[in-house]
Amino acid sequence: MDFIDLPQLLAARGTLRLPGSKSISNRVLLLAALASGDTELRDLLQSDDTARMIDALRKLGVKVEALADKGFRVSGVGGVFPLRQADLFLGNAGTAFRSLTAVLALAGGDYRLSGVARMHERPIADLVDALRQLGAEITYAEQGGFPPLLISAPTPCPVDLVRVRGDVSSQFLSGLLMALPLRGVATTVEVVGELISRPYVDITLASMARFGVEVLREGWQRFTVAAGSAYRSPGVVEVEGDASSASYFLALGALGGGPLRVEGVGRDSLQGDVRFADALAGMGAKITVGDSWIEAAAADNGRLRGVDLDCNHIPDAAMTLATVALFAEGPTILRNVASWRVKETDRIAAMACELQKLGASVETGDDFIRIVPPARDRGLRPAAIDTYDDHRMAMCFSLAALGTPLRINDPAAVGKTFPDYFTRFAAVTQPVPVVAIDGTSASGKGTVASRVAAALGWHYLDSGALYRLTALAARRAAVGWDDEAAVAGIAANLDVDFAGGVTRLSGEDVGDAIRSEEISGGASRVAALPAVRAALLFRQRAFRRPPGLVADGRDMGAVVFPDSMTKVFLTASVEIRAERRHKQLIEKGIAASIAALLLDLRERDERDSQRCVAPMQQSADAELLDTTNLTIATAVAQVLDWVNKVSERG
Ligand SMILES: Nc1ncnc2c1ncn2[C@@H]1O[C@H](COP(=O)(O)OP(=O)(O)OP(=O)(O)O)[C@@H](O)[C@H]1O
Numbered sequence: 294m295d296f297i298d299l300p301q302l303l304a305a306r307g308t309l310r311l312p313g314s315k316s317i318s319n320r321v322l323l324l325a326a327l328a329s330g331d332t333e334l335r336d337l338l339q340s341d342d343t344a345r346m347i348d349a350l351r352k353l354g355v356k357v358e359a360l361a362d363k364g365f366r367v368s369g370v371g372g373v374f375p376l377r378q379a380d381l382f383l384g385n386a387g388t389a390f391r392s393l394t395a396v397l398a399l400a401g402g403d404y405r406l407s408g409v410a411r412m413h414e415r416p417i418a419d420l421v422d423a424l425r426q427l428g429a430e431i432t433y434a435e436q437g438g439f440p441p442l443l444i445s446a447p448t449p450c451p452v453d454l455v456r457v458r459g460d461v462s463s464q465f466l467s468g469l470l471m472a473l474p475l476r477g478v479a480t481t482v483e484v485v486g487e488l489i490s491r492p493y494v495d496i497t498l499a500s501m502a503r504f505g506v507e508v509l510r511e512g513w514q515r516f517t518v519a520a521g522s523a524y525r526s527p528g529v530v531e532v533e534g535d536a537s538s539a540s541y542f543l544a545l546g547a548l549g550g551g552p553l554r555v556e557g558v559g560r561d562s563l564q565g566d567v568r569f570a571d572a573l574a575g576m577g578a579k580i581t582v583g584d585s586w587i588e589a590a591a592a593d594n595g596r597l598r599g600v601d602l603d604c605n606h607i608p609d610a611a612m613t614l615a616t617v618a619l620f621a622e623g624p625t626i627l628r629n630v631a632s633w634r635v636k637e638t639d640r641i642a643a644m645a646c647e648l649q650k651l652g653a654s655v656e657t658g659d660d661f662i663r664i665v666p667p668a669r670d671r672g673l674r675p676a677a678i679d680t681y682d683d684h685r686m687a688m689c690f691s692l693a694a695l696g697t698p699l700r701i702n703d704p705a706a707v708g709k710t711f712p713d714y715f716t717r718f719a720a721v722t723q724p725v726p727v728v729a730i731d732g733t734s735a736s737g738k739g740t741v742a743s744r745v746a747a748a749l750g751w752h753y754l755d756s757g758a759l760y761r762l763t764a765l766a767a768r769r770a771a772v773g774w775d776d777e778a779a780v781a782g783i784a785a786n787l788d789v790d791f792a793g794g795v796t797r798l799s800g801e802d803v804g805d806a807i808r809s810e811e812i813s814g815g816a817s818r819v820a821a822l823p824a825v826r827a828a829l830l831f832r833q834r835a836f837r838r839p840p841g842l843v844a845d846g847r848d849m850g851a852v853v854f855p856d857s858m859t860k861v862f863l864t865a866s867v868e869i870r871a872e873r874r875h876k877q878l879i880e881k882g883i884a885a886s887i888a889a890l891l892l893d894l895r896e897r898d899e900r901d902s903q904r905c906v907a908p909m910q911q912s913a914d915a916e917l918l919d920t921t922n923l924t925i926a927t928a929v930a931q932v933l934d935w936v937n938k939v940s941e942r943g
């Protein structure tokens with residue numbers, strides 16, 4: 294499985310230009326295609342969802358040209374698609390699926406609309422039922438009430454009133470409204486049930502108005518499109534930044550100190566999700582709003598409060614509040630989020646499951662989620678977060694990195710709306726610093742690394758101990774050191790604890806047992822197995838806790854912590870190393886011979902440096918420290934000097 298490991302973060306600040314709004318991008322793409330005249334769309338979102346819409350429009354015969362600098366030119370077809378037959382695959386793009394269903398059902402032609410498996414589980418009967426009232430000919434290709442859909446030319450139908458449910462997804466109403474000008478006659482839509490996610494309907498109405506069609510709105514119950522309404526290109530449309538995407542960075546600013554400014558949305562934004570900033574302010578964050586930017590910073594006392602909030606108006610951004618709740622004082626209750634259940638995944642269930650992995654207590658109902666953060670002294674637990682092919686799950690949970698190192702599985706899910714999310718995330722966050730000390734066996738890595746850690750007041754990781762523990766546990770389970778799958782299974786489930794400087798395996802102190810020459814050899818054999826290294830990777834990264842980490846091993850700088858602030862490759866002549874190890878063993882009362890140790894060290898160096906995965910080698914960005922003629926104190930002083938120089942450079 295693909296994953297990204299996020300280091301625990303110390304702070305977040307900076308400025309970020311948002312990608313274009315998904316909701317606006319997909320609406321204006323469709324309206325520009327239906328309009329008469331060419332439209333230049335600037336700052337359009339470029340992501341999976343917009344790619345699906347563009348692809349579909351091209352298959353319908355619409356000319357969509359990419360211009361320089363995130364621009365697109367759409368040659369409008371004046372309401373008549375040139376191609377009257379098409380098979381459209383819309384992935385998991387709800388905005389594209391619902392609006393194209395409505396438009397194609399009234400446009401005339403034979404079309405098949407399908408998507409990914411999850412799209413085929415997302416109900417669409419309410420929209421289909423509404424369209425059928427207008428004469429639409431739509432059949433379900435597989436399961437009744439769900440995509441895929443087969444659409445053919447509508448039967449002429451004189452009705453001027455159509456009813457649609459508004460309490461499942463506002464996209465049904467939005468799709469219907471955008472399609473109505475194709476009828477040419479006055480049509481009123483009456484919403485049945487309470488309309489949810491009203492700000493998204495506002496975006497629809499504003500987008501239609503931009504293309505010359507004013508909808509008469511009576512409360513949130515009746516919407517009328519006048520006879521003869523037709524879309525006309527406004528020439529140029531600038532797409533504002535995505536307010537839902539802004540929520541992750543505003544939350545980062547509030548949790549990570551800030552100030553963190555997002556550019557592209559502000560006071561006059563069309564998007565309801567800008568009100569996420571109000572919710573964050575309600576939790577105690579400092580929010581400043583400009584015409585086209587919003588900035589978030591931590592509360593004066595650095596703490597946020599849990600809230601009890603109706604989230605009907607910010608259904609997408611509300612997910613971000615669920616992970617912010619992990620850091621708040623007291624419980625947070627997010628109400629009126631039933632629509633989460635029919636999104637990219639059942640977001641209430643998915644959110645509950647993943648929040649619990651981090652140590653929160655969670656209660657859920659049909660339309661709410663209640664989150665109690667873990668006790669402050671316990672903090673968040675390192676965890677591997679599943680993302681359910683849902684971009685928002687991946688982005689929301691990245692915030693947990695302010696409390697723990699974590700793994701995000703299938704991070705490419707962000708491609709739906711924010712393909713370079715994790716690169717932008719890294720640019721505005723400051724991870725816990727690491728000093729990596731790699732090198733040959735018995736060169737003094739552990740001695741130097743632990744003293745550097747003590748001098749800095751940082752944590753210390755002896756990564757070799759994990760390979761030694763794996764070798765010991767395999768031996769005890771009578772598993773051969775070459776049995777890759779079995780040893781990797783043991784590594785993945787090691788019950789180890791280093792509390793108080795004591796190395797425990799399943800509760801037993803094994804500090805001496807793992808230092809025997811037999812286990813040293815076993816450790817270097819199991820360490821050559823790729824599956825074992827993969828199984829131990831996140832476990833090592835989970836040691837990266839504030840204020841910093843000094844880690845020693847063979848691949849700390851190259852593989853485990855490639856972004857280490859200082860990398861050192863420590864070595865000494867093999868003869869000196871054998872002498873030091875001999876002295877060390879004799880002092881512990883363990884019998885040893887220099888000749889045997891020499892042989893063993895040479896063998897381990899050879900195996901460690903020649904293996905195919907993460908071989909021991911000095912990387913180009915590592916400082917070389919040969920301790921053959923150095924005292925321990927001099928070696929430690931040299932490393933601290935390198936660390937200080939990097940810190941001074943900032
Ligand atoms: N510069 C030095 N001068 C003299 N003795 C040293 C020096 N550095 C380390 N030693 C001694 O060498 C022995 C081996 O050091 P240490 O255990 O730190 O090595 P290591 O590289 O971590 O070994 P391993 O690869 O087995 O984990 C220890 O007894 C340590 O005190």
Ligand SMILES: Nc1ccn([C@@H]2O[C@H](COP(=O)(O)O)[C@@H](O)[C@H]2O)c(=O)n1
Pocket residue numbers: 734735756757758760761813816817818820821845846847848849897901
């Ligand atoms: N990052 C690491 C650390 C260790 N190993 C292997 O484990 C053996 C024991 O390590 P020590 O540092 O305690 O000597 C060592 O010989 C390596 O084979 C590793 O591969 N990567």
